[in-house]
Amino acid sequence: MAEALPRSRMTIPYITLRHGEEPSEELAPTAQLVVRPGRLGIRYLWESREDRDVRGVLWARIPQQLDRDGRPVGAPRWAYVHPVRQRRCMLLQRCQVCGGRADRTDAGYLYLAQAPEGVTGLLRPEMFEGHETAQPPVCAVHAQEAVKRCPPLVEGHVVLRAAETRLHGVLGTRYFLHSSGAVMEVPGQDDTSAEAVPYRDAEAIRWVLATSLVRKLRGITITDLGELL
Template sequence: MSETMSVAAASKAPGAKEGGAPRQHYWRGLHVPFIAPWSGESMPLGTIVRRPGPEGDGIAYADEYGRADRRHGVLWLRAGVTRGRGKPFFAEVHALRQRQAMAHLLCQVCGTSTFGRDDERHLFLVQGEEGPIAEGEKTTSPPICEPCAHESLRSCPHLRKGATAALVGYTPYWGVAGIVYDPITLTPILSDERDGLTLVGFDDPLIRWTLAARSVITLNECTTVDLELELTTVQRKLS
């Protein structure tokens, strides 16, 4: 499966700059990222069952509800949509808003469109990378606009320890990151990854047994950038 978003379509996407920025939220002086979940958005997982499908058996919700629970044939983790209610979880990711940010190339922090550069590229910031972002590298991290990249470097202790930036020209979908269920026992299979999620490609038969929590794209036509220099250039243009 491969999907891209045109400039015209992106201008109609939620968070596109033409329609104004989404409401920004702050918590104890910190800017809460668009993709961060809030305590008021928690939802019960739902009962996982086995169900036949066009490509064979796979998992489903016992009370599954069409496009609200499944995208492109993949079952998705349920998430509430009451952004700003309760307490934010900075270290976690809201499944639906991450998927929206990937689909429409929205900034992961402010939620606005990252289209608009003269070179028609998008800035991606990867935490803790050693060396440049590799061509075709997989990521669950949405793009980020230059002002938010500058703000994040100042305020995020993890990014201050090290991050790599690249301007990216092409971001096709690769698959999802999620919880894989055993086809026999329907119990979750433990992942070795820090976030507990397994990367599963759309062409992998395990996709039918995966409860998706993140969209995964690949980064192509990458140009590594000096982030400090890039941000200085942007600031000069705005001044």
């Protein structure tokens, strides 16, 4: 197994959450969420248009800490992404590291994925047809950097082009209406094993507070980093 280069020298990805971007107590979801009339899911007590995405799904409110040029500042919280920046990159297919344009050719946008566990031998494109990802695409420069420095990718990665990148759904926290009338978090939710709630599941998704946008990749070709240079 290759070893990741020190993160201290790594560009902090645009989508990475920074210290100082924690929600305040007033912004804690349980303090703000109420049920929609007709029990049609959750809403904020005071909601604005920016609280929902293009498909009408409610998103977590987390403040952003940006400099004058709109770049995030503050020490990275490596394991977490900022919902607003992740959504922007995924929706507009921007590079998740620099926020600039992701690499694109006739074969599609450039995505990186972890190599599937337990698979030996040649990776074939069919293995990644329908791959669901919350990791936005990358530009050619940052593809090179990510595979050398991002620990899950250093362990094994595949460089994909996807001709079709349909918006699929969201990752987030699921809520329910408690008999007391309060909106409560569904217990036992585990971030690491979370599956995307698809947009087509209208009943389920209206009870989700989204934190990441997920695309489903099809029309896959496997490429290598040498091709990008």
